Amino acid sequence: KIIKKHGGKADIAEEYSIAAVSGYSGEPEQFFAKAPLIASFLKSEKLTLDKKEIEYTLSAQIKYAQNDMVIIDWDGAFVFEPEGQINSIVELLEAANLQLLRYRVLDFDLDKRLQRALRLTQKPTAKTLIPLNRELAQSFREIIKIRAESIAEFDALEREIKLIGDWYSARLYDLISKKFHLDGWRNSIKNKQESLEDVYSIIAENFSVSRGKFLEFIQMILWFVLLAGWFVLLAFDIAASLRSQ
Template sequence: MVANTTVKGTLVSFLVGITEIDIDTVEIVDIKKIKSSPSYPDVIPKQMVVKVEKKIVESREVGFLVKFCPPGIVIVEASVDLENILDEHIFDIKKSLIVECRTLLWEYYCDQHFDEEYTVYCVSNYHGDPEDIVSEYKESIAGLLKTERIPLDEEEINSTLKFNIKYSKDDLTIVDWDGAFVFDPRSDFASNIELLEIANLQLLKLRLLEHELEERLEKAAYLLQKSTLRRIPWLNSRKIRHSLREIIQIRTESIQEFAATERHINLIGDWYSARLFDLIAKKLHLEAWKININKTLDALEDIYSMIAENFSISFSTTMDFIMTFGWFVLLVGYFLLFLLELLQKKS
């Protein structure tokens, strides 16, 4: 971090979580956009206000906003104005904000093992090209984006700062995995933060789906091993078909959800929002997550197909054995009848 630097700004940290409860709220979050954007309805998921409150955190007044995005998505957002957003104490402030956000998130029974946290550094008190500020304080900015206190290598700094997008001559957004810097002299931050929240929401859903599929994969591998060793006589074709239907349903739902998001973004076209979301998605590696999930689904289908094949072979073998045993019983029966007839004739 560079010492003796003063850049006023607003620190915004948010957490995205998933809950199974239905939160009763009707007030829609009104995001006023300065940049030109299309008027397609429902392109961006609607966010509804659940709670607005202020708390004292690290001796500073912090505003908290709890939002609900149906179905089952809770977003807790904390924001605080700072005299120097590049100060080293920002790390501690950010940590405290995340703790407070997570406490609020848990009030809505969100999964404590799965959430996504992100921090946005908003700067508006400047004139001219923000790239001049970035050039002057690039070490501090890169360190905050990486949540890294130690000095970064020049190559790492440049690699971090190159993920940026501009709309006008005097604005700039830099995106990284853990945070983003948004420079805008008109304080048009809300729309960018909304897109960052949506991208993190997608990442959270992908993580949850991957976790569920990994558990299913372990179970399927166990069943395959047992079916190969013929140790699961209780396994029947109905259970196999049910498992395969579940996998197909998961694949279908995931494809529909991913396709819907991409379709919505495509509707926006080449507008700033679409280009920014594409940049965020690349930095969060959303496409890589989707590819990995599809590979896991393929593996699951293959394993259950092998289980079904083993079951089919086992079932066929069992039926052959039953038929052979049946014929043997009939032959024994005929032989006994023959003996009885002989005994009756002799008597």
């Protein structure tokens, strides 16, 4: 429902699990006796994980007090909070997951547009010039729209991050974004947008050259038609002169 509400695509959706442990006393490290189970949950993995993999998975953690802890991974999070007050943590995880989905949808859309652009790089013929002209115009409008929307989204995300009031929440979101590779997704999207703009600029230049050659060809045909018509008229004049003699 969240994906559809924000314009996402269900076919690239992923589940994210959050386990919360509350009602305990002491430090959360006491539960690390079950570290293999915690790591398997975080990775949605049924296999028994290697010891080093378990250590690496549990290392992505953050603490505020001695008795709490949040462990973050790509597929899930483990929250230790003795009082069970985890609403703000869940909200940050939801926001980061939503941002990741936005990036994935945009990245998927850019891949399709790059494939479409490669198809347009084929040398246009006289038959395809007019449809290509319309398609290029539409594609340029779509690229401008995507660029504007992505810039607006990136700016909105920056504002949302700046609005995170407390130091702990900001650190937690930073940990989540690193685990989700949000900066990597963002840079990939920017690079693909620039590549798409470059490809369409090249296509437009080639199209202008092809259209110019096509117009020259049409002009040449019209000139030959006029020349042939002039010869026909001349022939009629000569024939009329011969008949009048």
